[in-house]
Amino acid sequence: MYRxxxxxxxxxxxxxxxxxxxxxxxxxxxxYSHDESSxxxxxxxxxxxxxPGRAEEVAAVLELASHERIPVTPRGxxxxxxxxxxxxxxxxxxxLERMNRIIELDRDNQMAxxxxxxxxxxxxxxxxxxxxxxxxxxxxxxxxxGGLIATNAGGSRAVKYGVIRNYVRGLEVVLPQGEIIRLGGxxxxxxxxxxLLQLLIGSEGTLGVITRAVIQLLPALxxxxxLVIPFADxxxxxxxxxxxxxRKITPLAVEFIEAEVIRxxxxxxxxxxxxxxxxxxxxxxxxxxxxxxxxxxxxxxAEVCLGKGGIDVFIADTPKKQDEVxxxxxxxxxxxxxxxxxxxxxxxxxxxxxxxxxxxxxISKKRAIWLPTFGHAADGNVHxxxxxxxxxxxxxxxVPDEEWRAKxxxxxxxxxxxxxxxxxxxxxxxxxxxVKKPFLSLVLDDVQIRLMKEIKKLFDPHLILNPGKIFDx
Amino acid sequence: MYRxxxxxxxxxxxxxxxxxxxxxxxxxxxxYSHDESSxxxxxxxxxxxxxPGRAEEVAAVLELASHERIPVTPRGxxxxxxxxxxxxxxxxxxxLERMNRIIELDRDNQMAxxxxxxxxxxxxxxxxxxxxxxxxxxxxxxxxxGGLIATNAGGSRAVKYGVIRNYVRGLEVVLPQGEIIRLGGxxxxxxxxxxLLQLLIGSEGTLGVITRAVIQLLPALxxxxxLVIPFADxxxxxxxxxxxxxRKITPLAVEFIEAEVIRxxxxxxxxxxxxxxxxxxxxxxxxxxxxxxxxxxxxxxAEVCLGKGGIDVFIADTPKKQDEVxxxxxxxxxxxxxxxxxxxxxxxxxxxxxxxxxxxxxISKKRAIWLPTFGHAADGNVHxxxxxxxxxxxxxxxVPDEEWRAKxxxxxxxxxxxxxxxxxxxxxxxxxxxVKKPFLSLVLDDVQIRLMKEIKKLFDPHLILNPGKIFDx
Numbered sequence: 026m027y028r029x030x031x032x033x034x035x036x037x038x039x040x041x042x043x044x045x046x047x048x049x050x051x052x053x054x055x056x057y058s059h060d061e062s063s064x065x066x067x068x069x070x071x072x073x074x075x076x077p078g079r080a081e082e083v084a085a086v087l088e089l090a091s092h093e094r095i096p097v098t099p100r101g102x103x104x105x106x107x108x109x110x111x112x113x114x115x116x117x118x119x120x121l122e123r124m125n126r127i128i129e130l131d132r133d134n135q136m137a138x139x140x141x142x143x144x145x146x147x148x149x150x151x152x153x154x155x156x157x158x159x160x161x162x163x164x165x166x167x168x169x170x171g172g173l174i175a176t177n178a179g180g181s182r183a184v185k186y187g188v189i190r191n192y193v194r195g196l197e198v199v200l201p202q203g204e205i206i207r208l209g210g211x212x213x214x215x216x217x218x219x220x221l222l223q224l225l226i227g228s229e230g231t232l233g234v235i236t237r238a239v240i241q242l243l244p245a246l247x248x249x250x251x252l253v254i255p256f257a258d259x260x261x262x263x264x265x266x267x268x269x270x271x272r273k274i275t276p277l278a279v280e281f282i283e284a285e286v287i288r289x290x291x292x293x294x295x296x297x298x299x300x301x302x303x304x305x306x307x308x309x310x311x312x313x314x315x316x317x318x319x320x321x322x323x324x325x326x327a328e329v330c331l332g333k334g335g336i337d338v339f340i341a342d343t344p345k346k347q348d349e350v351x352x353x354x355x356x357x358x359x360x361x362x363x364x365x366x367x368x369x370x371x372x373x374x375x376x377x378x379x380x381x382x383x384x385x386x387x388i389s390k391k392r393a394i395w396l397p398t399f400g401h402a403a404d405g406n407v408h409x410x411x412x413x414x415x416x417x418x419x420x421x422x423x424v425p426d427e428e429w430r431a432k433x434x435x436x437x438x439x440x441x442x443x444x445x446x447x448x449x450x451x452x453x454x455x456x457x458x459x460v461k462k463p464f465l466s467l468v469l470d471d472v473q474i475r476l477m478k479e480i481k482k483l484f485d486p487h488l489i490l491n492p493g494k495i496f497d498x
Numbered sequence: 499m500y501r502x503x504x505x506x507x508x509x510x511x512x513x514x515x516x517x518x519x520x521x522x523x524x525x526x527x528x529x530y531s532h533d534e535s536s537x538x539x540x541x542x543x544x545x546x547x548x549x550p551g552r553a554e555e556v557a558a559v560l561e562l563a564s565h566e567r568i569p570v571t572p573r574g575x576x577x578x579x580x581x582x583x584x585x586x587x588x589x590x591x592x593x594l595e596r597m598n599r600i601i602e603l604d605r606d607n608q609m610a611x612x613x614x615x616x617x618x619x620x621x622x623x624x625x626x627x628x629x630x631x632x633x634x635x636x637x638x639x640x641x642x643x644g645g646l647i648a649t650n651a652g653g654s655r656a657v658k659y660g661v662i663r664n665y666v667r668g669l670e671v672v673l674p675q676g677e678i679i680r681l682g683g684x685x686x687x688x689x690x691x692x693x694l695l696q697l698l699i700g701s702e703g704t705l706g707v708i709t710r711a712v713i714q715l716l717p718a719l720x721x722x723x724x725l726v727i728p729f730a731d732x733x734x735x736x737x738x739x740x741x742x743x744x745r746k747i748t749p750l751a752v753e754f755i756e757a758e759v760i761r762x763x764x765x766x767x768x769x770x771x772x773x774x775x776x777x778x779x780x781x782x783x784x785x786x787x788x789x790x791x792x793x794x795x796x797x798x799x800a801e802v803c804l805g806k807g808g809i810d811v812f813i814a815d816t817p818k819k820q821d822e823v824x825x826x827x828x829x830x831x832x833x834x835x836x837x838x839x840x841x842x843x844x845x846x847x848x849x850x851x852x853x854x855x856x857x858x859x860x861i862s863k864k865r866a867i868w869l870p871t872f873g874h875a876a877d878g879n880v881h882x883x884x885x886x887x888x889x890x891x892x893x894x895x896x897v898p899d900e901e902w903r904a905k906x907x908x909x910x911x912x913x914x915x916x917x918x919x920x921x922x923x924x925x926x927x928x929x930x931x932x933v934k935k936p937f938l939s940l941v942l943d944d945v946q947i948r949l950m951k952e953i954k955k956l957f958d959p960h961l962i963l964n965p966g967k968i969f970d971x
Binding site (some may be wrong): 136191208209244271274313402405454465470474477483495498 | 604605606607608609649650651652656657660661663664673677679681682683684685686687689690691692693694696697699700701705716717720740744746747748786787788792793802808821843845846847848849877879880883921922923924925926927928929930938941942943945946947949950952953956957968969
């Protein structure tokens, strides 16, 4: 179906992007065969990696690929967890890493103009230096802006500040046949035709390649504070969320985390979490306009949590203490990745989380499989990890292959059935990619999937752009 | 091209929706031939009005219409300003007025589930009674939820709380061939396939008919306050906005309004605006979590405004005073509508507003035409009114037809050229509809319009749903 890369194509790619930016050395190419998914089963090497420097080069690569029927897989920071940037059909990996300029930080309009290869870490630093903030906090700092937009990344702060989609105001996109379009701009509002911009956001690099983005910023958050509250019971911990919201408290983030993964991560990082009590922690992050307001807010949160069974309240009120807590939270996946088979990304109505987590516990017990679960308690996004180890005394103890392998499909099916029954979706923020593709039809009906496939064909008639992702087109 | 309505079709429509909900009486039908656009030139009567009561009835009407090639124009509150619900090809007007139930106000999830015919006024009252808020404030209270979503309505509060798009979490939509799809849900996050939900929002009833919506709510805004600041110079008034933002003040809304339209509206409503000084007013609406915070915020706003040439600061701090100010602001269009030829809805980067308004003044002077301009100073959305009267001493004095008619196209062209040069779009919140259709290609390139037309054909192969809107498909 697809044409293989030969010397003729390599030469043309070199003419487009410069020979030094066309990599076909087998060893170097291996790095481009996977993302951060724990499963190496899904890895697949490209035939060539191209690193364009400008939108016009991206356009020329895509025009050539469409003409010659060569698959092209765009790649950002490759921090994804479902194989979205794995070149399953070989062909070209189009790495945006060289297009990494912050073109403009426009204070008057509170907008940034960036290339897709800027990392989240660099972006956040530049934004902070400009006295502004980019509220979403979608995890890994080495993620790149293009990928964050392509997956409509979320993060823990969606409860108060929404997901990436809410911040993207403009995009320059190269379409699969090489046309460059510019959507939106430094605009807070638009009702000017169908929103191709919104359609592109979250399309996982299957409809076009993002080569520039205009991103809305906000004023810097004056005061933030993190509270860690241990609970004996995970259900009670999660059930504090509607109580907080009912008291008109909208935290920046509310994370729930089971104690055992905290212990493993403490060990992994050689850092200390502020509490050893309880079985589950709530991590409540607050923002406020002044220290006084923050004190009132913290007291109100503490009162609600203690009233609902919280054992204690630890306050991280200095940047150092906050960083420690947030670092442990953000490194859990790294700490347990070696024993993780699959990380789920279920999103359900937030009032359903306690019930869903109870179901996770039941399934874990019934199937005798470790299913550590943590996530965003206030926005309904739950990350259950299907593990190939058991946990004992803060250590991960591998389980024989044949034992866990037999259980993975059963457990996933049961969890997705519960997700579906609660009106949820199988991805809140990671995307579908390759790993979740077989399960898309569990939550979307045939009509919707048919419309998506038809839209795909409109944009990409030769099906060369990131083929094999989201659905089989 | 389209089939005319005959007795056979009328009978079938009666079987679907009930005879009493199928209206073909010529007199009654006239009400359904226009929206709130000042121009009656664009009015066109339908052949029949159908008022379905359930999604299944909507589906049956659309299936019949697709099969028989009958145009169907969905209609909400008809408060639009660009003819979006005018049945230009006759056929069926599908009025959603009977589907007006608030199905659920879910406090734990902070979500409302509503039918499309609920008015904004009813919705806001129900939401407030539940102790919650729906922050966008897109103008006319008789607008209906379905229409607000179909146009991606904005309003004055977009600067702080975003537009309708940010609040729609789920939709039930009937597609043109009668299929019912359910998108999203009570979900804060989703990255599960292309966002058909976002594509439908703002598609002006051309891709599907919304029969149910899930809408995100927020906790009630604790304290709000409105400040009215007169300025001698409109440029200085608008230029306070970046200064406010630079001091980390994000108002709920910042409106700029020229004094002469305030005088006319005072007269029209027989109400008093709090100030008679100056040529332009800034109306700054603030929200805060406490009276103390509000006092600090108001002082900071006053300081910035007075430093930039504000003549005085009037504070509307009681609900009664606030309502008076907001009522005058919201009724300006009604007060000047009889002499308005066309209302523009340009949206540009907010830092460009002062320059654009200066250009409006130049054009007004050069062409000797009255162009009152007001709008949302902090989100870049400017409503310039092309008038067929001149203004003298707070009165509108009609100008002879031949005089203004010769100028309208020239003035619009010049204003759109300025919009385009500043990276703007021709609709920030009203939509394109019929009135702005000829100008879409000024701001969108051929590739984008082609993609939109192709998407339209995917959803609606027989082109029966709201034909003739946005573009000629």
